[in-house]
Amino acid sequence: MSDPSWTPEAEGDATLEDNWLFRLRRERFRSRASGKVHDYYVLRLADAVNVVAITADRRLVLVRQFRAGSGRDSLETPGGLLNTGEDPLAAGARELLEETGYAGSPPRWLGKVWSNPSLLSSRITTILIEDARPVASTAFDDHEELTIEQVPEAAIPSMIEDGRIDHALVVQGLLAWMAWRDGRLRFDRGEESSATIG
Amino acid sequence: MSDPSWTPEAEGDATLEDNWLFRLRRERFRSRASGKVHDYYVLRLADAVNVVAITADRRLVLVRQFRAGSGRDSLETPGGLLNTGEDPLAAGARELLEETGYAGSPPRWLGKVWSNPSLLSSRITTILIEDARPVASTAFDDHEELTIEQVPEAAIPSMIEDGRIDHALVVQGLLAWMAWRDGRLRFDRGEESSATIG
Numbered sequence: 001m002s003d004p005s006w007t008p009e010a011e012g013d014a015t016l017e018d019n020w021l022f023r024l025r026r027e028r029f030r031s032r033a034s035g036k037v038h039d040y041y042v043l044r045l046a047d048a049v050n051v052v053a054i055t056a057d058r059r060l061v062l063v064r065q066f067r068a069g070s071g072r073d074s075l076e077t078p079g080g081l082l083n084t085g086e087d088p089l090a091a092g093a094r095e096l097l098e099e100t101g102y103a104g105s106p107p108r109w110l111g112k113v114w115s116n117p118s119l120l121s122s123r124i125t126t127i128l129i130e131d132a133r134p135v136a137s138t139a140f141d142d143h144e145e146l147t148i149e150q151v152p153e154a155a156i157p158s159m160i161e162d163g164r165i166d167h168a169l170v171v172q173g174l175l176a177w178m179a180w181r182d183g184r185l186r187f188d189r190g191e192e193s194s195a196t197i198g
Numbered sequence: 199m200s201d202p203s204w205t206p207e208a209e210g211d212a213t214l215e216d217n218w219l220f221r222l223r224r225e226r227f228r229s230r231a232s233g234k235v236h237d238y239y240v241l242r243l244a245d246a247v248n249v250v251a252i253t254a255d256r257r258l259v260l261v262r263q264f265r266a267g268s269g270r271d272s273l274e275t276p277g278g279l280l281n282t283g284e285d286p287l288a289a290g291a292r293e294l295l296e297e298t299g300y301a302g303s304p305p306r307w308l309g310k311v312w313s314n315p316s317l318l319s320s321r322i323t324t325i326l327i328e329d330a331r332p333v334a335s336t337a338f339d340d341h342e343e344l345t346i347e348q349v350p351e352a353a354i355p356s357m358i359e360d361g362r363i364d365h366a367l368v369v370q371g372l373l374a375w376m377a378w379r380d381g382r383l384r385f386d387r388g389e390e391s392s393a394t395i396g
Contacts, residue, residue: 005271005343006264016215017222021239024215024222027266031343038341040266041219043241043317066204067315068225068238073203074315111358113366116314117265117272119241124366143236145203145229157377160309161384168311168322168370175373179355184376186359 006031012039021045041119046081048115048124049092050173053078053102053132059150061102061132066145067167075149075159076170078102079124080141088112088125096129098139100148104132110176110187115169126173128180204229210237219243239317244279246313246322247290248371251276251300251330257348259300259330264343265365273347273357274368276300277322278339286310286323294327296337298346302330308374308385313367324371326378 012028022045030037053061060077067074080095082088089107096102107127115122140146151159156174159165165174179185210226220243228235251259258275265272278293280286287305294300305325313320338344349357354372357363363372377383 002271004264004269006266008269019239029264029266031264033343036341036343041217042266066202066227066229067312068204068227068240069318069320070312070315071202071206072315073200074312112361113364113369114265114268114272115366116318117268117270117365120267120314122267143234145231145234157383160374163310166311167315168313168367171311172366172370172373175370175377176358178382179373179376184380185355 003032005033006038009037012037016041042121043119044121046084047088047122048079048081048169049088049095050077050079050124050126050169051092051096051107051129052110052126052173052177053096053100053104053129054153055132055150056130058153060153060156061096061100062149062151062165063099063146064149065147074167075165076167077173089127092125092127093129096132097136098141099144099146101134101136101138102129102132103135104129108187110173110180111185113172124169124173126176128177201230203231204236207235210235214239240319241317242319244282245286245320246277246279246367247286247293248275248277248322248324248367249290249294249305249327250308250324250371250375251294251298251302251327252351253331253348254329256351258351258354259294259298260347260349260363261297261344262347263345272365273363274365275371287325290323290325291327294330295334296339297342297344299332299334299336300327300330301333302327306385308371308378309383311370322367322371324374326375 006029009028014026017024022043025042028039064075078096078099082091110126112125115124204227207226212224215222220241223240262273276294276297280289308324310323313322
């Protein structure tokens with residue numbers, strides 16, 4: 001990987017907000033090419049995991065919950081933020097269990113991307129857990145209020161088309177899973193990748 | 199669409215940061231089900247558009263630019279923020295021209311999703327512009343420094359697999375385009391959808 005085209009400046013940074021969820025920073029960088037200086041906004045928050053969980057009879061386990069950014073309830077794959085140092089595969093199985101009470105096969109890695117690197121410092125890993133089945137009661141975080149919905153695998157494309165599923169990171173994970181399932185994307189390096197995430 | 203499960207509270211909101219790019223708000227909502235109150239963080243910023251631009255000989259027109267959230271340069275589809283009241287299709291053609299100097303066929307709508315509704319108020323539309331060709335010189339925004347790269351259509355899957363393309367919203371747009379191209383997703387309602395966006 002080549003060096004970034006902009007480099008951090010020693011001065012000019014500021015923390016604008018710091019709370020339990022994120023730290024908002026203004027960070028100054030200088031262009032190697034032009035010498036120009038620009039203050040970027042970066043919201044520093046934990047990495048996340050997205051869980052495509054599917055039952056033995058090929059139904060996806062989804063959760064519906066309120067999202068303040070849209071002001072609406074959103075139908076999504078289970079998931080959440082990683083604890084410090086937590087492996088995304090382990091975190092995904094934990095989040096699935098906490099949010100839905102489901103568990104299944106050992107997680108399979110389906111890629112890791114930057115959530116929105118123009119603004120956010122976080123990455124999101126998608127994992128697949130097959131043979132998902134209810135094994136426990138749910139253990140929501142304090143303000144989480146979720147409802148669980150099962151959707152037949154074959155219904156997912158039309159739900160993306162008509163916007164019943166419309167969270168970009170969820171759609172990204174579902175499209176990656178479908179492409180992998182149909183042999184159009186390969187995610188072979190999952191184990192080594194997850195081992196280096198730390 | 200059903201009512202949201204949480205409703206805004208009259209008091210408790212605060213603006214934590216307000217700048218040229220976004221407004222960071224703390225907004226208080228109350229659960230209809232439990233009566234609990236929770237303060238959500240919402241970053242209010244403009245909607246965006248993502249342009250899958252492809253030449254007559256089936257090469258994608260991509261841009262590489264620095265992203266402060268990752269601290270790295272990122273290979274992406276062209277795109278950017280909508281001006282107030284701007285149609286996403288028009289905005290996409292404008293951004294393609296400004297960032298790359300390319301223009302092409304009338305834009306085709308390939309879906310609109312919430313960028314990250316747990317935190318952001320913005321939506322992102324993906325559009326397709328075929329027969330893209332250079333027609334003008336570029337017109338970057340003040341701090342934009344982009345390089346343009348053409349990539350054969352057939353190389354895109356492996357670039358997603360190995361992380362050479364790893365911006366979630368870009369990957370989402372490219373996977374949606376590939377699924378549409380291969381007949382696995384239909385986006386029939388593009389014109390009416392774009393007409394109602396305002």
